[in-house]
Amino acid sequence: MKVLCPHCKNVLDIPDQYKNTKGKCNHCGKGIIPAKCQVPKATGDFTREKKKRGCATGCLIVFLVFFGLAVIRSIGQKTEQAFEKKPAQESKPVVARVRPEQSVRNSPVNTLPEYRIIDTQTDDTPGKAMVTKTLLIQDENITEAGLRDILNYEYRIASTTKGFRYHKTPTVIAIWAFQSLEHAESGMGQWIAMLNKSPDSPLNIRIDDRQLKDLHSLPAIKFRLSENKRKAIWKELIRAEDKSWAEAEVAFPIDPTQAMKPGTTFTLSKQTPIRAQKDYADPWEGLKATRQLPAGTTIKVMKVECEDLYKEYYVAVQGGGNGWIHSIPLINQSNVDGAEQMRKQGELRDELNAKYDNEIAGRHGLTKEQLDEISEEGLTKGWAFPK
Secondary structure, three states: OEEEOOOOOOEEEOOHHHOOOOEEOOOOOOEEOHHHOEOOOOOHHHHHHHHHHHHHHHHHHHHHHHHHHHHHHHHHHHHHHHHHHOOOOOOOOOOOOOOOOOOOOOOOOOOOOOEEEEEEEEEEOOOOEEEEEEEEEOOOOOOHHHHHHHHHHHHHHHOOOOOOOOOOOOOEEEEEEEOOHHHHHOOOOOOOEEEEEEOOEEEEEEEOHHHHHHHOOOOOOEOOEOHHHHHHHHHHHHHHHHHHHHHHHHHOOOOHHHOOOOOOEEEOOOOEEEEOOOOOOOHHHHHHOOEEEOOOOEEEEEEEEEEOOEEEEEEEEOOOOEEEEEOHHHOOOOOOOHHHHHHHHHHHHHHHHHHHHHHHHHHHOOOHHHHHHHHHHHHHHOOOOOO
């Protein structure tokens, strides 16, 4: 299945068996649930239907044009006859009064449920002109029809966006609607409704029926706990799982060169570039100032600075000198078996998960089975993940 990352907007290929499993984007490293971010496929039936509608529409337009001309000619003749019979009368101007605060969104003709835009972004590259919007639904009685109306309205506005360098209009539009700020800020793509349109797929709207159903259901007591209390426990479980992942990755990094800390000593296994400064205003000046450390050189990490998904290490070089080394040239310079590290990660992660789950169960007087039910309830109802 193809998945659109809600953070970096890259398309990923994910095996179907992992569609309901929480994972991380290969590009930006942020958490996603594949089933929530699936990219729909275009169908030939849609194109054929569109062509049929296009032909029918063309015939209708031709008919209306001829019909309109006939009506206009008839009206013109009657008007001339009226002016011949009656003297001209002075007409009074008609003034339309419009309230300044009136807008299409709240007008009687186009009444939409209450919502607000919390983020709008554009991406302008030779490959695509993209507009993304994030909406917050504020209507407690929102319906599927209301969600579709909102998305269609915002799509029409987004499709008229101008000012792109490489394209006249947007080629990709993605709009996400969330039921709460907590859902929007979870980073897990927990939208209640979404719209996407790209050159490879027709306009598509998806509704999360689980969240919509839960919005209109009455909170229930379970295990002598209110729904709000169960939501709090659900967040504890998610944070514990994240903690297990982080600790396992630190203990058994797949590539240790990408996770070095101040004080770490490392021997280079191949020639590696080093710069006196981290950044140069003139790229050519930066290239001139770059020198190569030979394989076998030992470095000691003095400082670490993160740059997106990668790191910059300020190192002291054995034998004298120091400078900055980017983490990319260090990839695969360690003699660690990546597959073995992943296996060890998984074992430690499971061990830590069990440990933290037992601690949570003890704090709340619950069994492991009850914790599992609360976890399943959170996934089923689309409860907001903690940040």
